[in-house]
Amino acid sequence: MAESMSLLSGAGSCPCWRVMLTLEEKNLQGYRHKLISFEKNEHKSQEVLELNPRGQVPVFKYGDIVLNQSAAACLYLENQFKSQGTKLIPDDPAKQAMMYQRMIEGLGLTEKLNWVVHYEFLVPEGERHEAAQQRHRDALTTELKLWEGYFENVAEGSYLAGPFSLADVVGFPNAAYAFHFGLSPERYPKMAKYYNLLKDRPSIKATWPPKYLESGQGLKDF
Amino acid sequence: MAESMSLLSGAGSCPCWRVMLTLEEKNLQGYRHKLISFEKNEHKSQEVLELNPRGQVPVFKYGDIVLNQSAAACLYLENQFKSQGTKLIPDDPAKQAMMYQRMIEGLGLTEKLNWVVHYEFLVPEGERHEAAQQRHRDALTTELKLWEGYFENVAEGSYLAGPFSLADVVGFPNAAYAFHFGLSPERYPKMAKYYNLLKDRPSIKATWPPKYLESGQGLKDF
Incomplete structure (x- = not known):
């Protein structure tokens, strides 16, 4: 196949x-x-x-x-490939709803992270404004606090919507990206717990981005 | 229910x-x-x-x-509610792939439309730049041309991914929004054909936004 x-x-x-x-x-x-x-x-x-x-x-x-x-x-x-490998969309209606919700919300978090990390790449020099940059930073902080709540009850085997699902397929790279770029695990302990619970999962280790072995700077004061 | x-x-x-x-x-x-x-x-x-x-x-x-x-x-x-009402995710693998692809692409088209129609609402006065506005307009034109290709073979009963599907649940409101705000049907005849094929569908008539009865101006030179 x-x-x-x-x-x-x-x-x-x-x-x-x-x-x-x-x-x-x-x-x-x-x-x-x-x-x-x-x-x-x-x-x-x-x-x-x-x-x-x-x-x-x-x-x-x-x-x-x-x-x-x-x-x-x-x-x-x-x-x-429903019956092959990990089942990534749960059958249970409440978990399934949560899975779709967090999966789609995760796409938005990626964007908010990018706006802060890559502001200078996304906006030409003459069009940059401190106020705009600050708005992106504030929006990201608000969003990260929301996610900190979403990670409240994570535990071994129970992640964004129960067992590992498409919510985590979107969610884990976001967490790894944020910490790679310097997000403070002390300030976001629940996201850090989620990250640590999953970072050694075989699928994640097998696909770990080589460049994440060094750390970035874009979120170092977050 | x-x-x-x-x-x-x-x-x-x-x-x-x-x-x-x-x-x-x-x-x-x-x-x-x-x-x-x-x-x-x-x-x-x-x-x-x-x-x-x-x-x-x-x-x-x-x-x-x-x-x-x-x-x-x-x-x-x-x-x-798979077996109730219209089946909105096709079983056929090629149609299903197309459905997911156009559905998710459609979310991006909505954003590009919004950036042009609502630029002044989205960007505070002191931070607006003609060059930025032009970039948004160019990006929308490029995107609309791409979609014009996607509408190439639409016909009665065959829309963005075959029979009416979640691709059209996202796609039709985009088309209606664009024409409501003044997009030229002469310049985008295939999108116009798609719009006309679907505008009297019962689900669409039943949910037509009351404010779309008057027309907007944000895309009048598009």
């Missing part, structure tokens, strides 16, 4: 990590994986543009099917 | 419309529906904040379950 799958991804990107995690959890190892370099602008290469005219990764291909939105790829893979 | 459901929504909001459409398509009429006014800042009222600390709508409640992300609510409702 996995032999007819391929993934173009960029190191350290939360959306790419989501798809890699899902493939691991569904026992779909052995797909063709190509890491592209954002620094060398390879996401705007012909190879990517042919499959995704927006010039973004991840791009997941399975036979003739192309999925270039990470949430779409994750939902699709879970639905196509 | 629908008696234990309630929805807080704001008129003309694409995310709210998605949930209303899904409820109609799943034959879940009869839920308690409260329209809140953005103009009166009711999305920041206690009633909303208690269910959604971000102060945003839609907020969908079903017994003790609260879903305040429209995509999460739509996915949840389809999964809980």
Whole structure:
């Protein structure tokens, strides 16, 4: 199965990590994986543009099917390989609702993290404003406090929506990204607990972004 | 079933419309529906904040379950009421992949539309830049051209991913929003065809935003 799958991804990107995690959890190892370099602008290469005219990764291909939105790829893979590997969408109605809710909310947290970490990359020099930057920082703080509540009851085997699910496929890369860029584990102890509970999970270790071995600075005063 | 459901929504909001459409398509009429006014800042009222600390709508409640992300609510409702009303996630693998892809892409189109239509609302006066506004306009044009391609083969009964699906639950409100705000149907004839094929669908007529009866101006030169 996995032999007819391929993934173009960029190191350290939360959306790419989501798809890699899902493939691991569904026992779909052995797909063709190509890491592209954002620094060398390879996401705007012909190879990517042919499959995704927006010039973004991840791009997941399975036979003739192309999925270039990470949430779409994750939902699709879970639905196509339901009985294989980890069940990533719970059957229990309350847990399922929580799973969809946290999964989609997680996409928003990634954006809020990016706005703070990459403000200077996202906004051209002449258009930057301290007030705007401060608003992004305040919005991220509000959001992180909300998530701190979501992590309140995490424990071994019970994560954002019960057993490991698509909520964590989105949620864990966010937590890892935040701590990698310097978020204070003392200030966000529940997120830190969640991170520590999951960081050695085999799917996560197998897909850990090489660049996360050094630490970043973008959230060092958070 | 629908008696234990309630929805807080704001008129003309694409995310709210998605949930209303899904409820109609799943034959879940009869839920308690409260329209809140953005103009009166009711999305920041206690009633909303208690269910959604971000102060945003839609907020969908079903017994003790609260879903305040429209995509999460739509996915949840389809999964809980699979055999009731319209089947909104196709079984066929290629159509299902397309459905997830267009559904999630559609969330991005809504954002790009909002950046152009509501730029002055989203960016405080002292921080507005013509260059930024132009970038948003260019990004929207690029995106709309991409969608024009997605609408290439629409026909009666065959929409963004085959029969009416969650891709259209997200896609149709985007098209209606764009034309309401003045997008030129001559310049986007395939999107216009899609719009005309679906505008009289019962679920869509039943949920048509009252304020769309007059037309807006934000995209009048698009």
